[in-house]
Amino acid sequence: MAPSSDAAADGEPSGDVMTYHLKAEHELRIEVDFDRQVTVKLLSGDAEIFGCELPKGGAKTLSGVKCAIFTWHAAQIQIVGKPDACYEAEASAAMRSYLNLHTALEERRKAAVTTTSPTTKGPRVLVVGNTDAGKSTVCKILCSYACRADAMHGGVAAAAGHDHWVPVFVDLDVGQNSVTPPGTICAVPVDAPVDPVDGWPGEAPLVYYFGHASPGENAAHYKALVESMARVLAQRETDDVLARAAGLVVNTMGWTDGLGYDLLLHAISALSIDIVAVIDHDKLTAQLKAHVGSQGGDVQVVKLPKSGGVVTRDTNFRKRARDRMIRSYFYGSRSELNPCASAIDASSFKVFRVGGGARAPNTALPLGATSRMDPLRVAPLPMTRDLERCVLGVLHGDNAALGDADVLSKPCAGIVCVTEVDASRGKVHILQPSPGSLPSKLLLSGTMRWND
Incomplete structure (x- = not known):
């Protein structure tokens, strides 16, 4: 009308x-x-x-x-x-399809929460599709519908203090992460429908800092972070029956061919995905069904229609969205926060970078030689002006003897932005979200930069 x-x-x-x-x-x-x-x-x-x-x-x-x-x-x-x-x-076709998927997920949750077997889990859904297919929208709908559904089955939810499901939302899109700043992957329990203004709940997310807007910058590092996250989530499900039944909803990037397809398969394996929801992509649906069939697993691949309201976002919009997400981290979505500018002693902190650049293919090397460039090598960086405007991840842990594997597996406590490096005085000026000392002296660098 x-x-x-x-x-x-x-x-x-x-x-x-x-x-x-x-x-x-x-x-x-x-x-x-x-x-x-x-x-x-x-x-x-x-x-x-x-x-x-x-x-x-x-x-x-x-x-x-x-x-x-x-x-x-x-x-x-x-x-x-x-x-x-x-x-x-x-919009009946798309929304009815999403509702039908939610209904199927609900049946799995009910079966998981009422069983006595510790190996029976709730649904673990991976949403895939091309860029601007509406993946984030489908994830929001599935999580919000789960929170609105009644989880009072067998008294388990009541005993846990919940009357609704609390699924975990996992965002593997480092370029357009919808919960935490770009350059990160994260997992967060969703205990209420996703507010259209405030977005996903941001309390106590599990965050890993990758430091780049594309996993192609260092695919090995990206895979290592996904595996680290998977181990933590698996432990959480072991300790919490309701969490195991509520399951996961996983958002992915829009890169679906070549290396991007390989990273999707890796995520399916690492996170023990049992449902792959493909949005409006016949070729990808067929590829994933063929792969699942060859593996002999129980993974179900379903195709979903693309909503007619999905809008294509150009490169400029995406760049502005990333900048806005970083600014929102420091200043709040409504500019209600007051970040703190401070100066730290350069000698008191350690800045690392994972990998040392692209690894040459073996075909480009002398006969019998192999590349020595390890994409998972953790290299220290000097405090120079090259770090200015860099967004650094502050890792948990403060042990100076931490090895490469420890740095690769440590979650991120937050981010800071380097505004100035004063080498003559040994000071590094940073913007941090709140006053006080940083929770760690281990900082991880990548290619993410931001101008306040």
Whole structure:
């Protein structure tokens, strides 16, 4: 139905006000650039954004997003402001497909929580597809629906203090990580539907610092981090029955051929994935089914349709999104935080980098020779001006005798940005999220840079 124009009520933001009357299984697709703000409000009916229900009468302010407000029945939506694009579209096919997958996952969770076998696990879903296929959207919907579902089966959830599932969301996309700053992979328990403004819950995430926007910079290091994360998650499931039943939802990058395909297969193996959801990619679906069949495992490959509301993000938008994610880490999504600029003694900290550049192929070497460049070699870096504007990962642990394997397996406590290196005074000026001493003296460098 066409929108109607309203006059702004007292207390509402100034600007255009439009009211949309959505039909059942339709969605309102909205695009808002980073330099604009739009407020949405549910006036009547029911509606959700990526699985998170909108409270009736409550307002959400959107900026720098491309999202869709969906309703299963009908809804009246008010838009205050001037979005870059705003239109209604039918979305039943994609959303019904996502709901059917959620229903299948629920059955696995129920079976896992009621069994006495410690080896029976809940669903472990890996969402794959090309760039801008809507992978993050599907992950948000699956996690939000899981949180909204009742987990009171056999009293296990009640005994654990939960009345709903708490799945773990894993983001392996180092270029466009949706939870932690770019250059990282992370895992975080999702105990509430993913808020369209605040995003994923950021409390106590398990983070590993890779330091690059593409895994192609050092695939061996990337694989080592995924394996380290998998070991920690496996231990968590051993200690927590409800966590084992709730399972994992894993987001991946949009690189699906060549080395990217190899990294997908590695993630399936390392994280013990049993369901691979492929979004709108016939060739990849066929490849993965053939691979699973040759391995003789129990991995199920399902194809999902791509939502018609998925928007292509150009290189500039992605770069701005990465910069905004780093800025949000230091200043908050609403600039509500006050980061701290401090100077540290260069001699008190150790900066490392994993790998020493590209390893030459054996075919390019003399007959019988092999490359000695180890992509997992941990090399110390001097405190020079080359580090200025570098984003460094602060690793857990402070033992000066840590070996290469320890540095490769240590989670990340946070990040800092080097603003200036004063070699004459032996000082390094950094921007850190809060005042006080850093939690560790082990810093990991990559190619990530940022200008405040």
